[in-house]
Amino acid sequence: MSAALRQRAAGIVRQARPNAARNTRSYASESHGSSSHGHQAPPVDEALGSAYFIGVGAIPASAALYYISRPGENGEATRFGKWLEEVSNMKEKWETRNQLFTAALQQAAHDKHLLYHIERSAHVELKYPEVFQHGSQLNVPAGHYVNLDHVVAHYRKQHLDEEARKAKKLAAAE
Template sequence: MQALRTRAACAARHARLTSTNTTTAPRASRSYASGHDSHHHHAAPEVAEGLGTAFYLFAAAIPAGYAGYSISQPGPDGEEPILSQWLRSFAYFNDWELRNTLRTNIIEQAAHDKHLFMNAGKSTHVELKTPELLYSGSPYNVPAGHYPNLDHVTAHYHRQAAAEEERKVKALLAKAKAQEQEQKQETS
């Protein structure tokens, strides 16, 4: 590519007219050869270059394309193409109706789930796990009346936690009693 660019630049230089006189012929190029002892310069050695991989791929693509075209065309009496017959011999292509049904069901289920998640409302219930955070502000330089009395909220959550603990204790006692009765029945 560099050689083509160099030759194109050289040709453009020769074709350009001189800037001083536009009617004269292009300037003659200089020759820096001295004219003597030119027999000491040797030419580059000849290299035998092959045609390259691209040529052979292109040459192979022509008959391969013709062969592919000919096996994909229907027969003279309207029979099925050879390529279609060969593909039909694989089991993968025979159950296409079942595959399409399964894919359709999966896509419909995904769309249903998407609509369900997109249109579901947010839960507004927030359980207070640490009531001490209600008073987490700075205790200094607070004007009177800026902190409301939230003792009733704290008491509510303490009562709720106590009721939950009582329910768990009752459930454990009932479970222990049931296991004790099972052991008595097994031993007797």
């Protein structure tokens, strides 16, 4: 019974207290921003705004614009005009580059076709016999390259025959 009386008494005391005397707690701490209790607000580093940089950048931009808009000596075109003329001439440069590139691609296609179908095509003389063994001589496994001494001998004989024919022709001409 005493527990029930105590609970009832505590409830009456709670209701009897004045509501205005209650301390309300705010979520903001007074130690972080107010100047009460002798504390200063912390310093805030504010960055310069974009308007500052636009304003400062306008000065060299206007000087550069003035510089390129001035005509050259003796009535020459402005620097901006010269630049526009270069850009308009790029069409001719690109046409030349494209023609060279197209010619290179056509030559590469011809060479590829020649190499893929060489056994079926007409006989093509080699400029030098070493063309068979192009590549690095380092890190070549044993037996990787075929012995081409008979090919070298064939082309050497062909070269000597050609030189003899030229010498005979020169001797007949003198």
